[in-house]
Amino acid sequence: MSVLQEKPELVHVVGIGADGAAGLSRHARTVVESAEVLFGSSRHLDLVPEAAGQRVAWPTPLLPALPGLLAEHADRSICVLASGDPMFYGIGGTLVRLLGRDRVRIIAHPSSLSLACARMGWAVQDTAVVSLVGRPVELLHPRVQPGNRLLVLSADGSTPHEVAALLRARGYGPSSMTALSALGSEREGRVEATADDWKSTVDSLNVVAVECCEAPGARTLPVTPGLPDDAFEHDGQLTKREVRAITLARLAPSPGQLLWDVGAGAGSIAIEWMRSDPSCRAIAIEHRDDRAQRITANASALGVPGLQVVTGAVPHALDGLAEPDAVFVGGGGTAPGALEACWAALRPGGRLVVNAVTLELEALVADWYRRCGGELVRISVERAAPIGGFTGWRPAMPVTQWVVSKR
Numbered sequence: 149m150s151v152l153q154e155k156p157e158l159v160h161v162v163g164i165g166a167d168g169a170a171g172l173s174r175h176a177r178t179v180v181e182s183a184e185v186l187f188g189s190s191r192h193l194d195l196v197p198e199a200a201g202q203r204v205a206w207p208t209p210l211l212p213a214l215p216g217l218l219a220e221h222a223d224r225s226i227c228v229l230a231s232g233d234p235m236f237y238g239i240g241g242t243l244v245r246l247l248g249r250d251r252v253r254i255i256a257h258p259s260s261l262s263l264a265c266a267r268m269g270w271a272v273q274d275t276a277v278v279s280l281v282g283r284p285v286e287l288l289h290p291r292v293q294p295g296n297r298l299l300v301l302s303a304d305g306s307t308p309h310e311v312a313a314l315l316r317a318r319g320y321g322p323s324s325m326t327a328l329s330a331l332g333s334e335r336e337g338r339v340e341a342t343a344d345d346w347k348s349t350v351d352s353l354n355v356v357a358v359e360c361c362e363a364p365g366a367r368t369l370p371v372t373p374g375l376p377d378d379a380f381e382h383d384g385q386l387t388k389r390e391v392r393a394i395t396l397a398r399l400a401p402s403p404g405q406l407l408w409d410v411g412a413g414a415g416s417i418a419i420e421w422m423r424s425d426p427s428c429r430a431i432a433i434e435h436r437d438d439r440a441q442r443i444t445a446n447a448s449a450l451g452v453p454g455l456q457v458v459t460g461a462v463p464h465a466l467d468g469l470a471e472p473d474a475v476f477v478g479g480g481g482t483a484p485g486a487l488e489a490c491w492a493a494l495r496p497g498g499r500l501v502v503n504a505v506t507l508e509l510e511a512l513v514a515d516w517y518r519r520c521g522g523e524l525v526r527i528s529v530e531r532a533a534p535i536g537g538f539t540g541w542r543p544a545m546p547v548t549q550w551v552v553s554k555r
Contacts, residue, residue, distance in 0.1 A: 159218070160227045161234045161243060163257030166333035166353065168195035176255045180229070185221045188229030196229070215246065233259035237279045237301060263331040264299055264355050267338070275299050285310040289451030290423055292318050292360055294368060300356040302327075305349065308339075308356050312346035315358070319366025329354040369450070373397065373420050380446050385413035385439065387478055387503065390529045391547050396420055398501050398551045399474045403427045408472040410462055410490060411435075411479020415443030415455065421474075422452035429454070431469055435461040435480065463489035471495050477502040481509045487516060494554045504548040513550045522552025 160179045165171045172180065180186070183201045186193060190205045204221075207213045218226070234240030236259040243252050265272045276291050279301040288311065291298050300311055308327045315323050321344035329337040329351035339348040343358075362368065369375055374393030380386060387395060395417060399407065401424040409418035412432035422428045432447075432455060434440045440459040447455035458465050463485045475490045481502055494500055500522075504510040517524045526548055530541040 157222070157225065158253050159243060159247060159251060160225075160253045160255065161230055161240045162227055162255045163232050163234050163238070163259075164192060164195055164229050165232060165257050165263075166330045166336070168333075169198065171257065171332060173255070176257075179255060180227055182225065183227030184224040185226050186229060187217070187226065192229035192231070201225075201227070211242070214242070218247070231260070232257050232263075233261075236261060237281065258332070260301065260331055260355050261299055264328050264357055267328055267331070268326065268357050270297055270299075270357070277301065280307055280310075284448070284453045285314050286448045286451055286453045288314055289318070289369075289449070290371065291451075292320055293371070294360060294362050296358075296360040298356075298358040298360065300358060302352075302354045302356055305352040305354065308346065308348070308350055308354065311356055311358065312343040315343035315360075319363050320360055321363055322361040324359045324361065326357040327354050328357065331355070371423065373424070375416070375420060375450070379450065380414045380416050380419075381442050381449075382414035382416075383439070383442075385479070387413070387416050388529070388544060391503065391527055392416055392420065394527060395476065395501055395503060395549070396424070398549070399476055399499055401425065401428050401474070404429075405473035406430065406470055408433065408466070408469065408475045408490065408493070410466075410475060410477045410486070411481065412443055412457075413439060413479055415446050415457070417476050417478060418443070418455055419447055419450050419452055422447075422455055423450065429456075431456045431458055431472075433458045433460065433462060433465050433469075433480075435459065435465070462486040466490070466493060469493070472498060474499040474501070482506070482512060487512065491520075491554070496554055498554050500550075500552050500554065502550045504550070505545050510548045513548060517550055517552075520552055522550055525549045525551070 162176050162180055180196050180199050186199055186201045187204050193203050230238045233256045234254055240254050261277055265275055275297050277299050278287055278291055281301055281303050323343045325343055325346055327339045327350040330353050339350055373396035374389050377389050401421045403425045404427045407421045407430040409432045412418055412434045415432045418430035418432040421430050432443050437459055440457050443457050447453055462480045462483050466489050475494055480486055502513050504513045528546045530543045532539050533542040
């Protein structure tokens with residue numbers, strides 16, 4: 149049941165810029181000044197000194213306290229102050245999820261994205277956005293591509309230095325960086341330099357515009373499935389590039405969906421699943437501690453630090469995990485009860501893909517195929533390699549792949 153469901157009063161969320169009340173529309177100013185309770189950060193509350201309502205600064209952490217705060221003031225008119233557009237990485241979306249869209253009214257101000265693109269002369273629709281507010285800088289990795297224009301929402305004044313360091317490490321030191329601070333206020337600032345030369349100190353309220361430019365010899369990782377095998381740290385327990393690309397195609401990632409990567413090895417399937425869309429989620433299950441640590445390192449290096457890694461043996465390690473939309477079994481499939489647990493957990497309509505390289509798992513897969521249907525495919529890959537003074541084909545281990553959707 150949503151908070152305040154028995155109370156029909158609206159909660160107004162007003163976007164405010166760095167210029168404070170002076171930049172508010174007449175309607176927004178009326179809402180702010182007439183509210184009995186004003187919620188917001190201390191910085192936001194200081195921007196409207198003339199408002200007479202009770203002021204409640206957000207606690208830390210906010211999300212656990214939010215339902216109680218709203219319930220405490222349920223019988224009063226509430227206005228929530230937010231930066232710029234409250235629906236752009238702001239609290240507006242959280243309040244809509246909590247209260248329902250009929251209980252929330254949003255009064256938007258130009259977002260930092262709109263203001264920054266206006267200053268840079270960039271088309272908003274052509275600009276990729278990455279928020280590093282409370283998020284790791286490694287999220288930038290998939291977006292660092294030749295010619296890309298990025299807008300980075302900074303956590304504080306140290307963020308531009310972190311961005312510059314990541315670009316240099318990736319071989320993108322020549323990329324131009326522009327830190328735009330206090331956008332829309334009288335103290336608005338602008339600092340420009342390349343990532344190689346970045347040394348500037350900027351205001352804590354800033355966004356960073358990046359035009360990606362690689363140095364000669366810089367490595368660019370594709371956004372399509374099938375990253376080079378050497379993009380991953382591994383001990384040989386890795387779904388190889390060609391088979392991985394086929395496997396991802398059969399798993400068919402869609403935005404917002406959750407994958408279980410069972411017997412994850414180096415985590416390559418889970419990592420590429422998450423790279424397919426920023427909203428894709430994955431859980432990698434691996435019974436060896438050293439491999440689990442390697443999965444975490446690979447996930448950060450390849451731009452998906454949010455990958456959840458569970459260390460333990462299947463099927464017990466699967467207990468209590470969120471219901472998956474797709475399951476990939478690359479290792480551990482012969483453990484008693486492993487396939488049964490994966491199949492039972494899979495939501496209706498979900499996809500199960502099993503790659504078998506051993507006769508034992510292949511026999512299990514053949515039995516499941518007989519009982520549940522789906523598709524059974526044999527994948528064989530050969531690579532050219534020297535044979536004496538000549539060149540011949542060296543076959544990799546064939547893979548038997550079973551693909552099935554749960555009715």
